[in-house]
Amino acid sequence: MLEFLNPILRGPAGPLTSVTAADDFWQLLPREDPIAAQRAVSEALSALAPRDNLTLGQFRALLALDQLARGLGDVLLVDYLTGCGQSQSWATRAWQSAHALSRSFGQAFECALRQIQDSEPSRGWREHLTTVLLRLFQHRQVEFLLRPFTGEHSDLDGWAGLHGAYRYAESIGARRHPLVSRHCHEECGEASTLEREYIHVLLLQLLNGGHLSPYEAFWLNRQIPRWCAVLSLQAEPALAVADRADPRFVVDLDSAAGLVRPCHSVGGTPRFLDPAPMLGLIRAEIAALSDPARPADRSSPLRRSRQLKLLGTIATNCRPKAAPIDRRGARLPAVSTVEAVVGLTQITRLLRHERRAKAAATPWALPEIDAGTNTVTGESTAAAGLWQSSGGRDSAPMAGESGVQGFVWHMKDRSESGCRLRGKIVNPNRVLPGALVAFRERHDVPWTLAVVRRLRKRIGDRIDIGVEYVGRSPLVVTLAAEVDRTTGSTAAPDRKRKYYAAIHLHESSGHPHLPFRTLILSAREFNAGRCLSLKSDGAEYTVRLKEPIEEQDSFVWLSYELVFRLATDRQTQGRSYGGRLAIARRPNRAPLAARPAAAAGLAMAPAPRRAGDAGKT
Numbered sequence: 001m002l003e004f005l006n007p008i009l010r011g012p013a014g015p016l017t018s019v020t021a022a023d024d025f026w027q028l029l030p031r032e033d034p035i036a037a038q039r040a041v042s043e044a045l046s047a048l049a050p051r052d053n054l055t056l057g058q059f060r061a062l063l064a065l066d067q068l069a070r071g072l073g074d075v076l077l078v079d080y081l082t083g084c085g086q087s088q089s090w091a092t093r094a095w096q097s098a099h100a101l102s103r104s105f106g107q108a109f110e111c112a113l114r115q116i117q118d119s120e121p122s123r124g125w126r127e128h129l130t131t132v133l134l135r136l137f138q139h140r141q142v143e144f145l146l147r148p149f150t151g152e153h154s155d156l157d158g159w160a161g162l163h164g165a166y167r168y169a170e171s172i173g174a175r176r177h178p179l180v181s182r183h184c185h186e187e188c189g190e191a192s193t194l195e196r197e198y199i200h201v202l203l204l205q206l207l208n209g210g211h212l213s214p215y216e217a218f219w220l221n222r223q224i225p226r227w228c229a230v231l232s233l234q235a236e237p238a239l240a241v242a243d244r245a246d247p248r249f250v251v252d253l254d255s256a257a258g259l260v261r262p263c264h265s266v267g268g269t270p271r272f273l274d275p276a277p278m279l280g281l282i283r284a285e286i287a288a289l290s291d292p293a294r295p296a297d298r299s300s301p302l303r304r305s306r307q308l309k310l311l312g313t314i315a316t317n318c319r320p321k322a323a324p325i326d327r328r329g330a331r332l333p334a335v336s337t338v339e340a341v342v343g344l345t346q347i348t349r350l351l352r353h354e355r356r357a358k359a360a361a362t363p364w365a366l367p368e369i370d371a372g373t374n375t376v377t378g379e380s381t382a383a384a385g386l387w388q389s390s391g392g393r394d395s396a397p398m399a400g401e402s403g404v405q406g407f408v409w410h411m412k413d414r415s416e417s418g419c420r421l422r423g424k425i426v427n428p429n430r431v432l433p434g435a436l437v438a439f440r441e442r443h444d445v446p447w448t449l450a451v452v453r454r455l456r457k458r459i460g461d462r463i464d465i466g467v468e469y470v471g472r473s474p475l476v477v478t479l480a481a482e483v484d485r486t487t488g489s490t491a492a493p494d495r496k497r498k499y500y501a502a503i504h505l506h507e508s509s510g511h512p513h514l515p516f517r518t519l520i521l522s523a524r525e526f527n528a529g530r531c532l533s534l535k536s537d538g539a540e541y542t543v544r545l546k547e548p549i550e551e552q553d554s555f556v557w558l559s560y561e562l563v564f565r566l567a568t569d570r571q572t573q574g575r576s577y578g579g580r581l582a583i584a585r586r587p588n589r590a591p592l593a594a595r596p597a598a599a600a601g602l603a604m605a606p607a608p609r610r611a612g613d614a615g616k617t
Contacts, residue, residue, distance in 0.1 A: 066135055110161040215301050
């Protein structure tokens with residue numbers, strides 16, 4: 001498959017015959033293409049996984065290659081963990097690659113462990129036994145972290161090998177022996193045990209069940225080692241308490257499942273986990289984050305308010321007795337088909353395309369800002385198909401000039417606050433928890449905006465999506481950053497500004513109930529208190545961003561207040577706003593338009609009050 005590996009093929013096991021051969025193999029991997037390097041490593045490891053007669057040289061080669069590949073794993077995860085660097089398209093491909101790399105190493109280490117268990121190992125094998133168990137657990141941690149964001153559908157894969165590895169660590173008395181564990185992106189290791197690393201996998205499966213966005217899941221993965229330090233697994237039977245349930249979680253080492261809430265009869269080989277010490281740490285972290293005097297953690301991609309919300313969700317999910325769901329309304333069955341668009345960029349491009357199509361008969365065209373390129377254009381696009389087919393029967397059937405990828409999904413039930421959609425999607429990373437979705441049942445009804453709260457993978461490429469409503473009848477607007485007057489540039493002010501698209505929503509009396517107007521913009525452009533220019537036909541507005549109502553990886557939903565209004569047409573000159581007189585348009589300055597002012601509902605709107613909580617999510 002990869003011809004550059006041919007010069008170092010040595011026997012049926014490929015390059016992994018000795019430590020020297022593994023080092024030679026590593027030196028030939030492409031440094032500029034980490035995904036291609038991962039494929040080569042996984043292909044080499046696939047020759048080891050099915051073998052039951054590894055030689056000592058092959059075993060040491062596996063350990064050497066695993067040590068060399070740590071940097072490769074860091075590269076495949078670093079961009080999305082830090083929230084900077086490459087684009088999101090690169091990040092999604094990197095997740096798939098990191099997942100495949102850890103899965104390949106996990107299978108190889110399981111193979112080596114089986115050989116150790118089934119035979120009397122020599123000293124060369126025994127001295128690396130703890131390392132084999134540690135790296136097996138750590139590779140499974142990465143695999144379970146990324147599984148909700150990849151094409152993997154089964155939650156059962158890997159549990160038998162994990163449970164068997166922990167049972168073996170118990171049998172040789174090694175589960176609580178101190179060791180040094182270095183996780184991804186850490187400069188140095190921290191004190192740990194094999195039991196803590198095993199519990200780390202169990203907590204990932206319990207807490208990352210398809211309702212966390214990637215940022216949230218990666219942030220959670222970094223908190224878990226601190227919580228594992230106060231947890232332990234116990235083998236004693238369930239508590240015989242008549243008037244209350246066992247307050248612990250249980251994992252059956254004979255099953256193909258992780259942590260579950262205990263039932264009345266526990267069979268197999270159970271191990272019990274009391275979450276009370278971890279819940280105490282979480283409550284202390286919530287109290288510390290709630291203190292406004294505490295400095296903000298600049299290294300975290302999550303703001304303080306989002307961390308508080310996530311910790312509260314985790315504390316609720318860690319209660320052995322499931323908390324009752326406080327629904328806002330009855331969930332009613334629904335049978336309908338909707339067309340849907342996913343992602344802020346795709347939605348703004350679609351809304352702009354529809355507006356241009358309606359204005360195609362207008363003899364003049366106002367400048368626009370393209371959502372994909374952030375460039376100024378004055379073209380007016382004629383009405384055409386809105387969709388670019390993503391392949392498959394359930395994709396939208398037409399391809400138009402907008403280049404928007406649409407989907408045809410089926411609504412299964414709905415309530416006052418949201419609905420459940422079922423559909424087919426080829427790329428599992430197109431729809432993730434926290435993604436923004438626009439959908440409608442017919443072409444003659446307004447779009448509904450919603451955020452994905454839960455994702456459940458079904459057979460094949462089918463998924464169930466639980467969404468919560470954000471608003472209806474969205475309008476696309478153009479925002480501009482304030483002019484940088486320190487550069488000394490002689491260019492016109494408008495040329496020095498950075499333009500980008502956003503979505504404007506009117507007040508809402510339904511769910512969510514919001515008595516003020518709001519904006520949805522890219523998370524990269526958000527900074528509370530920042531002033532931006534919002535342009536429309538009749539005026540240019542200066543708006544100040546307020547605290548977020550909703551924060552997600554790719555977008556922020558927030559309220560704003562109008563600070564100033566600059567008139568740009570003769571009809572509005574001399575009209576006051578907010579106690580100030582509108583300034584007349586400067587000569588020889590072409591009007592920049594985002595959308596009609598009347599349609600935007602901005603022309604003479606009162607300043608909205610500070611955003612509050614949008615309701616439970």
